[in-house]
Amino acid sequence: MSDAASFPQAARISVRNAQLRGNLRHATRTIRSKRARAVAELADWDRLRAAGAAIKDRTLRHLDQYLEQLEAAVTAAGGTVHWAVDADEANRIVTRLVKATGEKEVVKVKSMATQEIGLNEALAAAGIRAYETDLAELIVQLGADRPSHILVPAIHRNRTEIRDIFRRQMGAWGRPAPEDLSDSPAELAEAARLHLREKFLRAKVAISGANFMVAETGTLVVVESEGNGRMCLTLPQTLISVVGIEKTVPTWRDLEVFLQLLPRSSTAERMNPYTSTWTGTTDGDGPSEFHLVLLDNGRTDTLADQVGRQALRCIRCSACLNVCPVYERAGGHAYGSAYPGPIGAILTPQLRGTASALDASLPYASSLCGACYEVCPVAIDIPEVLVHLRERVAEGGSVTRNGARVTIRPAKGHAAERVAMRAARWAFEHPRALRAGERLAARTRRAHPARLPGEPWSASRDLPVVPPEPFRDWWQRTHGGKEAK
Amino acid sequence: MSSRETVLNRIRRALADVPVTEVPRDVPVDRCYLRRHGERTDEQSAELLAENLADYRAVVHRCTDAELPSRIASLLAAHGSRTVVAPAGAPARWLSESTGVERVPEDVTAHQLDTVDSVLTGCAVAIAETGTVVLDASPDQGRRRITLVPDHHICVVRVPEQVVDSVPEALERLSPQRPLTWISGPSATSDIELDRVEGVHGPRELEVVLVTS
Numbered sequence: 001m002s003d004a005a006s007f008p009q010a011a012r013i014s015v016r017n018a019q020l021r022g023n024l025r026h027a028t029r030t031i032r033s034k035r036a037r038a039v040a041e042l043a044d045w046d047r048l049r050a051a052g053a054a055i056k057d058r059t060l061r062h063l064d065q066y067l068e069q070l071e072a073a074v075t076a077a078g079g080t081v082h083w084a085v086d087a088d089e090a091n092r093i094v095t096r097l098v099k100a101t102g103e104k105e106v107v108k109v110k111s112m113a114t115q116e117i118g119l120n121e122a123l124a125a126a127g128i129r130a131y132e133t134d135l136a137e138l139i140v141q142l143g144a145d146r147p148s149h150i151l152v153p154a155i156h157r158n159r160t161e162i163r164d165i166f167r168r169q170m171g172a173w174g175r176p177a178p179e180d181l182s183d184s185p186a187e188l189a190e191a192a193r194l195h196l197r198e199k200f201l202r203a204k205v206a207i208s209g210a211n212f213m214v215a216e217t218g219t220l221v222v223v224e225s226e227g228n229g230r231m232c233l234t235l236p237q238t239l240i241s242v243v244g245i246e247k248t249v250p251t252w253r254d255l256e257v258f259l260q261l262l263p264r265s266s267t268a269e270r271m272n273p274y275t276s277t278w279t280g281t282t283d284g285d286g287p288s289e290f291h292l293v294l295l296d297n298g299r300t301d302t303l304a305d306q307v308g309r310q311a312l313r314c315i316r317c318s319a320c321l322n323v324c325p326v327y328e329r330a331g332g333h334a335y336g337s338a339y340p341g342p343i344g345a346i347l348t349p350q351l352r353g354t355a356s357a358l359d360a361s362l363p364y365a366s367s368l369c370g371a372c373y374e375v376c377p378v379a380i381d382i383p384e385v386l387v388h389l390r391e392r393v394a395e396g397g398s399v400t401r402n403g404a405r406v407t408i409r410p411a412k413g414h415a416a417e418r419v420a421m422r423a424a425r426w427a428f429e430h431p432r433a434l435r436a437g438e439r440l441a442a443r444t445r446r447a448h449p450a451r452l453p454g455e456p457w458s459a460s461r462d463l464p465v466v467p468p469e470p471f472r473d474w475w476q477r478t479h480g481g482k483e484a485k
Numbered sequence: 486m487s488s489r490e491t492v493l494n495r496i497r498r499a500l501a502d503v504p505v506t507e508v509p510r511d512v513p514v515d516r517c518y519l520r521r522h523g524e525r526t527d528e529q530s531a532e533l534l535a536e537n538l539a540d541y542r543a544v545v546h547r548c549t550d551a552e553l554p555s556r557i558a559s560l561l562a563a564h565g566s567r568t569v570v571a572p573a574g575a576p577a578r579w580l581s582e583s584t585g586v587e588r589v590p591e592d593v594t595a596h597q598l599d600t601v602d603s604v605l606t607g608c609a610v611a612i613a614e615t616g617t618v619v620l621d622a623s624p625d626q627g628r629r630r631i632t633l634v635p636d637h638h639i640c641v642v643r644v645p646e647q648v649v650d651s652v653p654e655a656l657e658r659l660s661p662q663r664p665l666t667w668i669s670g671p672s673a674t675s676d677i678e679l680d681r682v683e684g685v686h687g688p689r690e691l692e693v694v695l696v697t698s
């Protein structure tokens with residue numbers, strides 16, 4: 001990844017692309033107001049949010065126990081559990097499992113974990129074709145593109161672009177799009193339905209992620225809208241789920257919190273159209289073979305950081321993207337990983353480390369306005385983690401990489417520092433984005449709880465979590481304003 | 486060392502700050518959130534369910550138990566259905582007035598299911614606050630794929646027995662051992678410019694019949 005463009009370079013390209021920026025602005029504004037309404041319907045939202053954060057904290061603080069419990073429950077229910085230390089190992093395991101079935105193609109339901117590890121590319125290298133079945137992922141895959149949003153990966157494409165991609169590319173992958181395909185969303189969806197149905201009906205192997213894994217019962221949960229998830233989870237004979245270890249929740253009852261938080265926070269719905277849960281295998285219903293691949297790939301390193309580990313609470317709702325003034329201007333691709341927006345800015349540098357210019361610049365891809373923290377349904381204090389990671393980039397220190405403690409050198413005077421400075425300057429030089437962010441933060445700051453009830457990690461430390469000062473002041477104080485000029 | 490041990494050891498080292506005496510319940514989880522959002526009579530819950538289902542573009546019908554067979558017959562007729570898959574445990578009387586509609590057994594192949602016009606099932610529980618019906622693969626609901634491949638799903642909900650107000654109340658009634666499908670309106674996507682479109686892969690039409698005994 002070291003040759004990847006750094007955040008400011010990539011962001012500049014996006015900003016120049018007026019189409020992308022327009023699509024993005026329209027989309028994030030729409031979802032933002034819808035979400036506010038869906039959240040306002042629940043008088044106990046703050047309590048659900050605190051409970052969600054606390055359940056995740058409980059899980060993370062005893063993750064070894066819960067994973068062992070989960071493994072035992074999945075195994076007892078007829079599933080097979082595999083452990084993958086890193087992306088390569090996960091890819092090898094999945095490739096081996098698919099090869100063992102003798103199949104040359106698999107259907108996939110959107111999964112950020114498999115995107116993170118580059119599974120499609122690994123399968124392709126082994127001669128296995130992976131078909132993405134989520135409409136947005138299909139658009140991305142057919143367009144030989146990269147996703148730019150967690151929830152709406154093709155958010156950067158408008159309907160005319162999508163029609164052109166379908167017309168041009170569908171034929172090369174299977175059933176072609178109708179000649180006279182228009183750009184109405186209904187017709188586009190119909191074309192995708194027909195294109196993918198033949199794949200679902202003949203697929204023998206499916207690959208999924210999961211939104212939650214229940215340790216006590218061994219149950220996996222997939223939350224979706226289109227039904228492609230249901231197709232993948234029920235029609236094929238073999239199901240392989242690749243899931244980050246942090247997706248665990250302790251009990252069945254805990255789902256009552258997350259199944260309220262997630263749909264309202266992500267798609268702004270009371271409930272998403274389809275949620276599937278399964279426990280191992282069921283005779284005569286769904287796949288007869290189920291494999292669960294538990295993925296570390298930097299998560300245990302993240303867990304070792306007492307400030308940064310809260311990023312592992314994330315339920316991938318994407319609310320923080322939709323409120324982020326920097327994301328709105330820069331676009332998802334600028335973040336250079338499967339995880340764009342504020343969550344990407346704190347997760348990627350922890351999962352991958354800050355050795356590359358891009359990863360070192362990510363903690364600076366923010367104006368620290370605090371809007372992301374305000375909307376986060378599991379109360380991840382993203383600004384706090386950003387400041388913490390900036391400190392680490394600037395001053396170096398002790399971190400865990402691949403399970404071992406290492407000391408990283410301060411970035412001062414190094415390429416990484418210069419890139420980081422440019423990223424900060426980039427966020428800083430977009431006053432329109434910044435002002436919007438600061439206004440939002442000013443409006444919400446009073447609502448920020450000083451500390452969440454029952455949040456043990458912050459209890460043991462001094463906060464100020466969100467620096468009380470605005471970004472400009474922070475910049476002046478920590479950098480003397482010199483480089484910012 | 487196996488990868489399993491490697492990961493577990495890394496976790497234990499990462500959590501060196503967690504006191505060895507700490508057990509999970511030492512990490513407090515305050516469940517002071519609401520069990521349901523508001524107090525409702527059975528009838529009010531049924532109304533809210535109907536309202537929220539309709540809000541997500543499911544078509545809702547209400548009838549008495551005695552009227553159910555004729556109601557189902559008219560829904561199938563209105564849809565022009567000539568074949569309907571119904572699971573083994575769906576009462577024969579549900580289809581007793583649907584003359585001219587062939588009942589397809591649930592164990593047909595996925596390809597055959599793709600040619601069936603409609604599917605008729607019961608449900609395990611329905612959630613008023615979210616407008617959700619939950620299927621748990623019981624005999625009157627059948628295996629999961631029958632409610633997925635056909636384009637038209639008629640789901641029978643018994644009122645008030647099967648209606649709960651909230652997500653917490655629903656989970657309590659459901660068994661994690663059974664494969665569950667939570668359905669809130671027909672299949673939809675907002676992937677194209679966040680414009681909601683009904684029906685990508687699941688049934689594009691969902692009709693829910695609330696039956697009062």
Ligand code: SF4
Nearest residue numbers: 314315317318320376
């Ligand atoms: S960090 Fe919070 S708001 Fe952002 S995607 Fe994760 S859960 Fe959602």
